Amino acid sequence: MFEKLKISLIEAPIIKKGDYNYFVHPITDGVPLVDPDVLKEAAEGIKKFGNLNVDKIVCVEAMGIHIATALSIITGIPFVVIRKRQYGLEGEVAVHQITGYSHGELYINGLKKGDKIILVDDVVSTGGTMIAVLKAMEKMGIEIVDVFAIVEKGEGKYIVEGETGFEVKSLVKVNVVDGKVQIEGSRDEN
Incomplete structure (x- = not known):
């Protein structure tokens, strides 16, 4: 299961951003080319393993958008994008x-308040984005039913869980070793 996703991750190039080993992958970066079969595999994985008893799918701009779109299409559940741009709409919350x-x-x-959501994202690595978004939504009175990242890297999952109390599910766990992505596990093996 998730074979196309795994292969594409193993083949992903690594770049350094300071001390951070950043893998460049179509699901997490939108480059070099997003294979629809890999995206479909990811969305179907969330559908299979996620709790979709929700009113809305929520994602964070930019790399959660294609995941939420694919998931929305196969489930019929509408989605909301948390944006990096301020709109000034009534009820807008800055995070x-x-x-x-x-x-x-x-x-x-x-x-x-009262919306039931699943938060989906491309990757959880440091946990910074997820922690901020989860805490803000919880403060807003939103019922967070599930939290899902396609890829888990490093300790971010555990940091998010420790800081927020929400379990973070992922399809594939990776690490960067000697400049290459290594698959450390996947949901289908659990």
Whole structure:
């Protein structure tokens, strides 16, 4: 299961951003080319292993958008994008996030108290974005039913779980060793 995703991750190039080993992959970066079969495999994995008893799928701009879109198409559940751009809409909530390689503001629109959601993202590595978004949504009174990242790298999953109390599910766990992506496990092996 997830063979195309695994192969594409193993073949992903690695670049350094300071001390951070960053793998460049179509699901996590949109380059060099997004294979629809890999994207479909990822969306079907979330559908199979995620709790989709929700009103909305929520993702964070930019690399969660294609995942949420694919998941929305196969489930019929609408999705909301947490944006990096402020719109000034009524009820908009600003969230400050810090990752292993950047920081900035995110803006939540289209969610209200009582909404039941699944948060989907491309990768959890440092946990900075997920922690900020989960805490903000919880403060807004949103019912977070499930949290899902396609790829788990490093200790980010455990950091998010420790800081928020929410379990973070993933399809594939990877690490970068000697400049290459190594698959350390996948949901189909659990």
